[in-house]
Amino acid sequence: MAIKRTDGRTSPTQLRPIEAKAGVIKRADGSAYFRIGNTWAYAAVYGPRDLHPKFMQNPKKGILRCEYAMMPFSGMGDRVRPGPSRRSKEISMVTEKALTPVINLDEFPNTVVDVFIELPQTDAGSRCAGICAASIALADAGIPMKDLVTAIAVGNLNGQKVVDLCYEEEALEGEIADIPMAVIPSTGMVTLLQMDGIITKEDLNELLQMGVKACQEIYQIQRKALTDRYKGGNNE
């Protein structure tokens, strides 16, 4: 079905251009860069390392801690004040919940794995880009994982179902639903699901299928970022 998207894409399932790279921050244990259209995310992983304050420690396994942050100049319009906001705290939490199902920290009791996500520039889909970057960075850090996690937003724009909304689409007038989701590609299980807007259950079911499919495409790019980094024994 040929349609015209606000940013010039010609199909409802066409993703914005994606670029992914593993190992971009020297002193991190693992790191990645993930760019989808005009949304860019860096992620760095530190750990497993000692967790303070001590009462937060879990003697049975390590914990995952994520922090999502937009750089002050990363949004069109007003400057984003540094430091956590209600929005960024919620996104940090759902990011953590999206990634936790694939990682296994049983071998690292009382420790924390810290994931820092920073966005220099955003144009919708920033939590999804952050999750894609973070899961590459976790793998780069050698954290035991059963798979990567891949994320994308799907949506309904006045009856038109689309994958990977850009900012202009998100801001359209009318009946708009914006649904960020994360998927474990090998099993198709969903680890993040949120929605802003109005939608029927039939439409949601169809969009979830579109999202799972799009995640398979992104998954290949994430994997390539990791194989590119480690092929030929280049793992300094």
Add this chain to the structure above:
Amino acid sequence: MNEIVTMNDDLKAHIIEALNKGVRFDGRKLDEFRKIEVKTGLINTSEGSATVKIGETEVIAGIKMNVDKPYPDTPEEGTIMVEAELLPLSSPDFEPGPPDIRSVEMARVVDRGIRESKTIDLKDLCIDKGLKAWSVSIDVLSVNYAGGLIDAFGLAALLALRDTRFPEYKDGAVDYHKKTDRKLILKRFPIPVTVFKIGNNLIVDPTVEEEGAVDVRLTVTSTEDGRLCALQKGGEGELSTEEIARMMELAMAKAKEIRELVM
């Protein structure tokens, strides 16, 4: 704890011994910077942006502009503000939380270099005397910390300012989607260079290991007309006036090289 201190002392002794012979672990001369790479205009959500890489150290600077009421004592002037963040993403040494004293110091030194040199004529930022003026927020952040941040921050801030174009201001509102052709005019080009003293040696652009062995440092910001516009002594050590003179000479010579590289 004791063990860590001993290890640092050993490493420090080793670094000093090498520096005394004019040798650095990465093969550079004492007064030699790592490779400097700069890019501008990358971030379309900002009014101006730059990234600066010095070796593996990487920082990013972005400018946001908004319209505010001028301060009553300077009704014909806009404002500038510098904020620095040492992102925990960029190093295991940096922790989440409110800006710590290191980032506050760096932001203030960068701010002084730009402000005192009158690089930006604050009157250029006035829209309507006493009522409306631009305020310019300069944010510098570390993406990759591998030693020597402050010089990178200062250079990135300046390059982002040079890249800045005013957004459209019409009928009392800013339209950030429309950038005008009007650029921010830079009247000066202040470059901060920090000289570090380790033992009796003076070096520039330290690695993380070298930075750990530093006794005292001096940041000297100089403009293209050979004048100084900001100074900051840091670290717990002391400096003789002769040493200060040598550090100043070195910083200004390096600033000149960097200016030629990016102009």
